Amino acid sequence: MQIGGVDALELAARYQTPLQVYDVGRIRQAIRAFKRVFEEEGVSYEVSYASKAFSCLAIYQVINEEGGHTDVVSGGELWTALKAGFPMSKVSFHGNNKSRSELELAVEHGVGVIIVDNFHEIDLLSQILEEKDAEAKVMLRVTPGISAHTNEYIQTGQVDSKFGFDMASGQADRALELVLANPRLQMAGVHAHIGSQIFDVRGFVGCAEKLCQLAEDWRDKYGYETEILNVGGGFGIHYTDQDHPLPAEEFVRAIVKAVKRQCQEKGLELPEIWIEPGRSIVGQAGWSLYTVGSRKDLPGYPSYVALDGGMGDNIRPALYQAEYSAVVADRPQAEAEEVVNLVGKYCESGDVLIKSCPLPKTEPGDVVALLSTGAYGYSMASNYNRNPRPAVVFAENGQAKLVIKRESYDDLLVLDLKY
Ligand code: LLP
Secondary structure (H helix, E strand, O other), rough: OEOEEEEEEEEHHHHHEEEEEEEEEHHHHHHHHHHHHHHHOOOOOOEEEEHOOOOOHHHHHHHHHHEEEEEEOHHHHHHHHHHOOOOOHOOOOOOOOOOOHHHHHHHOOOOEEEOOHHHHHHHHHHHHHHOOOOEEEEEEEEEOOOOOOOOOEEEEEOOOOOOOOOOOOOOOHHHHHHHOOOOOOOEEEEEEOOOOOOOOOOHHHHHHHHHHHHHOOOOOOOHHOOEEEOOOOEOOOOOOOOOOOOOOOOOHHHHHHHHHHHHHOOOOOOOEEOOOOOHHHHHHHEEEEEEEEEEEEEOOEEEEEEOOOOOOOOOOHHHOOOOOOOOEEEOOOOOEEEEEEEEEEOOOOOOEEEEEEOOOOOOOEEEEEEOOOOOOOHHHHHOHHOOOEEEEEOOOOOOOOEEEEOOOOOHOOOOOOOO
16 A cells, blocks of 8 residues: 555554655645636636645645645644745635734734634724734635535534624624725635535535625625635545545536626626635545554454554544544455454543444554545644654655654653643
């Protein structure tokens, strides 16, 4: 089994497990596929990588090499992008409760767009701009009232979401009035994100239509022409054979066509279309390598096969009942011989990476690879049970490069002070 042209077993031996490995070529291909659709459709666009899916110096470098934008959702992500040399003009700053210091950081470093989420933020940002005698480009995040079919923790477009200005009750209009009235705020466009791991293209099309409707209302009411429609991310990917997503770029094609149709009908100038995919850029480019350790067999019950990682490096199964598939790295095509619960090493019964996982018989020392773990795995990792977080390797064209070191026991103590 190869990842980015490098043998998975060799990677496990060289860097130890648990190990997160990315096939960088796949990351590049995903971005290029999105760009190709926009270019075929002849629209202005930006592909803004939602870096909450996986953030580190190296990923911002790759995104930058591919000419992408990125979105950040915290001072920490912003700082990482900055230190990676990512052009700040290509960064969008998201968040429903950006702090004063985070907004100051964004203004000081000339972040491209601040995606304003609420009235408090308009006040805070206006104050900061006044104090610094600065200006900022903003987009307004709105909630289009679309409830996409996905786990409720990762839905964001429905009316009662914690994010953004409600469209129906006039909040979005009021926000626009405030932005237009403040010469320090340059209104760049409107943003919506309906949720994550979505398979049904209708949610995206509906969202695009609602944004066009808003653009028409704003033109008619305020004479304001929306220059950018940012339709967010959320394109579903393949985790197991139960998932049948469209190729991610086809979601984009449907969105672009819907926007074109709407603009023609409404006599609107075709805006730039921005997307913010996270999962669909890095998800299927990532593999988690673990080593098999202990096993528990109980007659009449599925056996437990325990790996050397678990909920500390991938909380998604425990948090969202997320499903993954796995192979044994030295025989990825081997027929399944048993169905086991693939569990981690954490002190919780809920630390199950894959329930009822069909696998060939494994022995302690075998390397198991979980597929499609590139999004929201490492980025949501913790030090629960004081386990060090895994190392991350980028593999491309047969070469492997360590991009995040494995945490050491001493690293775990870096912030601790004796009482
Ligand atoms: N844009 C905004 C405003 C978002 O809130 C998100 C994700 C994205 C873009 C990227 O969505 P994607 O293309 O990655 O689906 N931790 C959860 C997912 C949370 C998503 C949060 N927002 C998970 O592991 O499934």
